[in-house]
Amino acid sequence: MDIVRRVHSMKETSRQVRAKGRRIGLVPTMGALHEGHLSLIRRMKEMADFVVVSVFVNPSQFGPGEDFEAYPRDLPRDADLCASLAVDVLFAPEEGDLYAEGACTWVEVEGLSSRLEGASRPGHFRGVATIVLKLLNAVQPHVAAFGQKDAQQAILLQRMARDLLLDVEIVVLPIVRGEDGVALSSRNVRLSAEERRAAAAIPRALRAAEAAIETGEREPAKVIEAARAVLEAESLLRVDYVDLVDTETLQPAASMEGERLLSVAVFAGRTRLIDNTVITV
Ligand code: AMP
Secondary structure, three states: OEEEOOHHHHHHHHHHHHHOOOOEEEEEEOOOOOHHHHHHHHHHHHHOOEEEEEEOOOHHHOOOOOOOOOOOOOHHHHHHHHHHOOOOEEEOOOHHHHOOOOOOOOOOOOOHHHOOHHHHOOOHHHHHHHHHHHHHHHHOOOEEEEEHHHHHHHHHHHHHHHHOOOOOEEEEEOOOEOOOOOEOOHHHHHOOHHHHHHHOHHHHHHHHHHHHHHOOOOOHHHHHHHHHHHHHOOOOEEEEEEEEEEOOOOOEOOOOOOEEEEEEEEEEOOEEEEEEEEEEO
16 A cells, blocks of 8 residues: 655556546545544545545644544554555655645535534635545545435535536445443543543434334424434433434435434533434425
């Protein structure tokens, strides 16, 4: 496995791989890899002939007071994991290559970026869309994989690819969970044992909403309430939001007809956790 640190060498590698007619797949990550990331990589090995995993903790998607500095980083471990999965290139670019001095161009996916996570984290998706476009330009993949764990991100990036006529297929892959049902996240390492136990209320809250629907509930506010009640019963969690939206527009669901995204964000101590489920009645 090659570790590539410069954008110009990544572009040259991709040019040569493409010239051989091989299909390039990209899995963008912020590192501190866990089984969720590895599931994306394994699936990508089936979809592409040449797999690139990028590791870059993108400063522009963190707001002031968020955890950019404290975000877990362990490139040697990430490299070992990628090598063990026969990844072709670990692309770990230098910040100065991705944000050259004076860079002033940003991608804004209007509307979608101001809902849910975007409402709680202003500017977050401007950072996400911009860095993903830069990574796509550096790697030139035929296909790129993202996790359903970050459902809004996946929806927004698919829209960006469509709106900007990008020549890449965006695939969205299922959430990987721990034995307690908690969605795997690089931030989970920062949870204390009590916080981790409390976090198990998050998947339980999603299941409670699904159970309400199974027993006939059709009022969006009541479905939200079923999830919120489970979260609020857990004193170590502080609810940021529980929202039920249309999966295409991310606008609040007026009914349960059509595909719905139930999305939650909570704080366990200082750690912010998100999770979601897609509901089709
Ligand atoms: P991150 O490193 O957190 O930016 O995540 C990189 C990619 O992995 C994103 O597309 C995430 O949605 C995806 N991902 C993160 N956690 C999980 C998980 N538990 N299951 C599946 N995909 C995940």
